[in-house]
Amino acid sequence: MKFFSAQAVRLFLLLSFLCxxxxxxxxxxxxxxxxxxHPYLPAPELVRRFTPLxxxxxxxxxxxxxxxxxxxxxxxxxxxxxxxxxxxxxxPFGYIQMTKHYxxxxxxxxxxxxxxxVFHGVIxxxxxxxxxxxxxxxGRSFAFGDKESTMGTLVPRIMLQQAGVExxxxxxxxxxxxxxxxxxxxxxGVYEAGGMKEEVFHEYAPRxxxxxxxxxxxxxxxxxxxxxxxxxxxxxLRLALLQLKDPAVLTSIQKTATGMAPAxxxxxxxxxxxxxxxxxxxxxPGE
Numbered sequence: 490m491k492f493f494s495a496q497a498v499r500l501f502l503l504l505s506f507l508c509x510x511x512x513x514x515x516x517x518x519x520x521x522x523x524x525x526x527h528p529y530l531p532a533p534e535l536v537r538r539f540t541p542l543x544x545x546x547x548x549x550x551x552x553x554x555x556x557x558x559x560x561x562x563x564x565x566x567x568x569x570x571x572x573x574x575x576x577x578x579x580x581p582f583g584y585i586q587m588t589k590h591y592x593x594x595x596x597x598x599x600x601x602x603x604x605x606x607v608f609h610g611v612i613x614x615x616x617x618x619x620x621x622x623x624x625x626x627x628g629r630s631f632a633f634g635d636k637e638s639t640m641g642t643l644v645p646r647i648m649l650q651q652a653g654v655e656x657x658x659x660x661x662x663x664x665x666x667x668x669x670x671x672x673x674x675x676x677x678g679v680y681e682a683g684g685m686k687e688e689v690f691h692e693y694a695p696r697x698x699x700x701x702x703x704x705x706x707x708x709x710x711x712x713x714x715x716x717x718x719x720x721x722x723x724x725x726l727r728l729a730l731l732q733l734k735d736p737a738v739l740t741s742i743q744k745t746a747t748g749m750a751p752a753x754x755x756x757x758x759x760x761x762x763x764x765x766x767x768x769x770x771x772x773x774p775g776e
Contacts, residue, residue, distance in 0.1 A: 519552060521552065521553035521554060521555045522546075522550075522552050522553070522554050522555070522575040522576060522718075523554075523555050523556075523557050523574060523575045523576065524539065524542075524543060524546075524554055524555070524556050524557065524574075524575070524576040524577070524578070525557045525558075525559055525565065525568060525569070525574040525576070525577045525578070526539060526556065526557070526558050526559065526565075526577075526578045527559055527562050527565040527578065527579055527580060527583055528558055528559055528560070528561065528562070528565075528635070528666065528667060529580065529634075529635075529638065529641075529667055529668055529686075530667050530668065530669055530689075531667060531669060532558040534669075535556075535558055536556050536558070537741075538741050538742055538743075539556050539578070539741075539742060540556065540741075541735075541737060541738040541741045541742075542733075542738055542741070542742060543555070543556055545729070545733065545735065545738050546726065546729055546730075549725065549726075549728075549729035550722065550725055550726060550729065552722075554576075557574075561635065562583055562635045562636070562637035562638060563636075563637060565577070565579065565583060566583055566586050566587045566590070566637065569587050569591070569594060569713060569715075570587050570590055570591030570592075571591070572594075572715045572716050572717050573715075574713075574715050575714070575715050575717075575718060576597075576712065576713070576714055576715070576726065577712070577713045577714075577715075578710060578711075578712055579710065579711060579712075579713060580638065580639045580640075580710050581639050581707055581708050581709070581710065581711075581757055581760040582637060582638065582639035582642075582643045582760060582763075582764065583637055583638075583639070584711060584713075584757060584760075585757055585760050585761050585764050586637060586764070588754065589764075593754050594713045594714065594715065594716060595713060595714040595715075595716065595718075595723050595727075596711055596712075596713060596752050596753065596754065597711075597712040597713060597714055597723070597726055597727045597730050598711065598712050598727060598730040598731055598749035598750060598751065598752060599708065599709045599710065599711040599712075599749065599750050599751075599752035599756070600709040600710050600711070600742070600743060600746055600749065600750075601709070601746065601747050601748040601749060601750045602709060602743060602745035602746055602747065603745050603747060604747050604748075605706075606708060606709050606750050606752070606756075607706035607707060607708055607709060608640075608686070608687065608688070608706070608707060608709050608710075608745075609640075609686075609687045609703050609704050609705075609706060609707070610639070610640030610641075610644040610645060610684060610685065610686055610687060610703075610704040610707070611640075611684070611685060611686075611687050611690045611700045611701075611702065611703050611704065612626075612645050612648060612649075612682055612683070612684055612700070612701045612702045613672070613675055613682065613683055613684075613685060613690050613698045613699065613700055613701060614675065614681060614682045614698070614699060614701045615675060615676065615678070615681075615697055615698065615699070616697045616698065616699050617697070618681060618682075618699075618701075620681075620682070620701055621701075622652070622701070622702075623648060623649060623652035623654060623701060623702050624652055624653060624654060626649070626654050626659065626681070626682050626701075627653075627654050627658050627659075628658065628659070628660050629659060629660055629681040629682060630659065630660050630661045630662065630679075630680045630681045630682070631645075631649075631659050631661075631662040631680060631681070631682050631683060631684075632662070632663060632665055632670075632671045632674045632675060632679070632680035632682070632683035632684070633645060633646070633662060633663065633664045633665065633671070633683070633684055634664065634665060634666075634667065634668055634670075634671055634684060634685065635664060635665075635666060635667070636664050638668075639707060639760070640668070640684060640685060640686045640687075640704070640707070641665075641667075641668060641671060641684055641685060641686075642664065642684065643763060643764070643767050644684065644704045644707065644763070645683075645684025645704075646684075646767060647763060647766055647767060648684075648702055648704060652702075662680075663680070665683075668685040668686050668689040669689060669693075671683040671684065671685045671689075672685055672689055672690065672692070672693040672698065673693070675698065676693060676696055676697055676698060682701060687703070688743060688744060688745060691744075707759070707760065707763075708752075708756055708757050708759065708760060711752055712730060712749075714726060714727075730749045731749050731750070731751065733748065733749050734748060
């Protein structure tokens with residue numbers, strides 16, 4: 490009897506301890522959520538940019554958030570499609586490519602920049618370059634971003650084609666890892682022109698870049714949730730993003746960010762059309 494009494498006492502004490510344990514400590518026992526980012530900038534820069542957002546979401550959800558950077562755009566697409574990411578930040582081209590192969594995922598929010606849910610890409614050249622129009626790039630070298638980058642490859646290739654500069658009319662071209670790499674390659678004279686996000690262009694413009702041509706507006710980047718997350722948590726994350734107004738968190742992600750906006754899959758139909766146009770251009774030589 491004494492043995493069972495001792496066991497009962499220990500069980501009672503344990504249950505009492507759990508009852509008075511702060512709820513936040515109980516949540517801390519849950520595994521962290523992983524926020525995956527595509528490598529459009531160097532990994533250390535992306536970790537720095539998204540850390541304030543991770544801390545904000547931790548406060549709103551009570552779950553620890555860990556930032557992860559995908560090895561490539563393709564790896565990012567497969568990870569999202571196979572539901573190996575709890576949360577993800579993805580560009581419009583990557584999102585469309587992912588939905589084409591794996592179907593849709595829960596959209597949490599899209600970035601709002603300067604009060605708008607669209608952004609632009611540019612084809613940039615050095616300040617001292619002789620080119621005045623895209624047509625002047627015939628027979629010249631060009632730096633693209635990752636093959637699955639919206640503003641690094643998809644949009645600039647279509648801009649070139651619409652200006653009559655087919656890919657085989659360039660003297661040479663390469664796919665570089667990030668928008669920063671493209672900007673630096675053009676500044677360094679390794680390539681005579683390159684495609685990049687407008688935000689990245691403005692970062693490097695004071696060093697000697699200028700815009701040769703600017704793209705039409707494209708729907709902004711978006712945040713997705715994995716299908717394995719419980720529905721209440723997905724709604725909590727969505728609400729937290731839509732309520733985000735802290736400039737310190739927003740401008741860390743993107744200098745022009747002013748908030749987050751609701752988004753649906755249909756809002757990216759224009760990007761689907763661009764992808765069809767891009768596909769009709771055929772593979773680049775060497776692919």
